[in-house]
Amino acid sequence: MNDTGSKPNQIDGRSVDVVVIGAGIVGLATALRMLEARPGTNVVVIDAESKVAMHQTGHNSGVLHSGVYYKPGSLKAATAVAGRASMVEFCIEHDIAHDVCGKVVVATSKAELEQLDELHRRSKANGVEARIIDAAELAELEPHAAGIGAMHVPSTGIVNYGDVCKMMASLIVDKGGDIVLSTRVTGIGRYSNTPVVHTSQGDIGATTVINCGGLHCDEIAATDAGYQDDEATHIVPFRGEYYELTGERRSLVRNLIYPVPDPSFPFLGVHLTRMMDGSIHAGPNAVLALSREGYRWRDVSLSQLRTHATDKGLWRLGRKYWKTGAGEVWRSVNKRAFVNALQRLVPEIRAGDLERAPAGVRAQAIRPTGELVDDFAIIETDAAVHVLNAPSPAATASLEIADSIVKKALAR
DSSP states (O other), X not given: OOTTSOOOOOOXXXXXXXXXXXXXXXXXXXXXXXXXXXXXXXXXXXXXXXXXXXXXXXXXXXXXXXXXXXXXXXXXXXXXXXXXXXXXXXXXXXXXXXXXXXXXXXXXXXXXXXXXXXXXXXXXXXXXXXEEEEHHHHHHHOTTOOOSEEEEETXXXXXXXXXXXXXXXXXXXXXXXXXXXXXXXEEEEEETTEEEEEETTEEEEEEEEEXXXXXXXXXXXXXXXXXXXXXXXXEEEEEEEEEEEOGGGGXXXXXXXXXXXXTTSSSOOOEEEEOTTSOEEEEOOOEEOSSTTOOSTTOOOHHHHHHXXXXXXXXXXXXXXXXXXXXXXXXXXXXXXXXXHHHTTOTTOOGGGEEEEEEEEEEXXXXXXXXXXXXXXXXXXXXXXXXXXXXXXXXXXXXXXXXXXXXXXXXX
16 A cells, blocks of 8 residues: 555446545545444545545644534534544554643633633533633743633644544555545436446446535535535635744744634634644634635635635625634735734744744535534435535544444445
8 A cells, every 4th residue: 555545446337335535534534434333345435636635634733622612512512522532542542643732722801701711611511621720820831821811621632634544544445445546526426226426537336425525525515416405505715824933932832822712703713733743833814715725825716716706605704704804814914913913822922933834725614694604514315425514623523523424324
């Protein structure tokens, strides 16, 4: 097996038990859990890229989320809490480097202290260990952080999800599954009563199709004749941009420092995260990407621009959050503004301490009303199981999400 997890394969004319579309962490976890639940199942994972984990999984901040932010009773809350434990167990079992280092959520104003109390109540409702600490204890945990109070979440950790995916890919192949890369899925159809996945290398029949297509999951779902989305949700790509602390300035951050999230905005705000290689990443902000793989401003898709221009839901979202969105764009094009946001957490950071780091793109489902879909969304049709919204904390929760998908697939 090569380092991508793939092996020589022919698709055209094959018929298998399960086709998983997408070799990000959710797709790989699903294929692995399927093979564990039913050994001997003929599973094929298909992805357009030349390696696994090339998009959302390979560009995220590497955080093992604890589940403090999510609405109690939601799929996100349940799978994040259980998923963090499952992911840590997976890393221990397969000797994958990780660190349950904890994080602090820092309040810098009286209003944020009140929001922090609400976040603490939500943490308790989700079964997450967390405690409110004062400025003195914050200084012990993160000496360079500024805040009048904070919440300490000891169960938060870090891991390289690319390493996790390489291990998952290796296990899939060892258990008899196939991973076919550099193969684009163009649609889902039917031949007689059998679902058929159309690809750039031909057609493959399957008893069960599982769509974990990430940034393209809605486009794939739309080709399934049995798919009916009453809410007309679709994916909008948002780019998250990062900086990295240079050299000795990494010492300004020990582990993870987060702001109290703005309750009126669906993203967490820029934060500081230690990575497994010792680097400190700062970010991300959240700006509208101009392509589904729009990792830079110059990555522009004319078809995506047309989609944005005619997207009523996106226009409604923009009208609701225009001021916050303008601030995100300003931080994207103005380093000084980005630094100012970080200095609320760590005042000693200077512009010269930061250099650009690779960006990520988040596949976020949106409704025509302008509402962002807040929870994970998994939809079934006669032909397929479609994962239609799986942003953060999907990497943390991937093994639990996979268990849910496999249960649905085996019950079909």
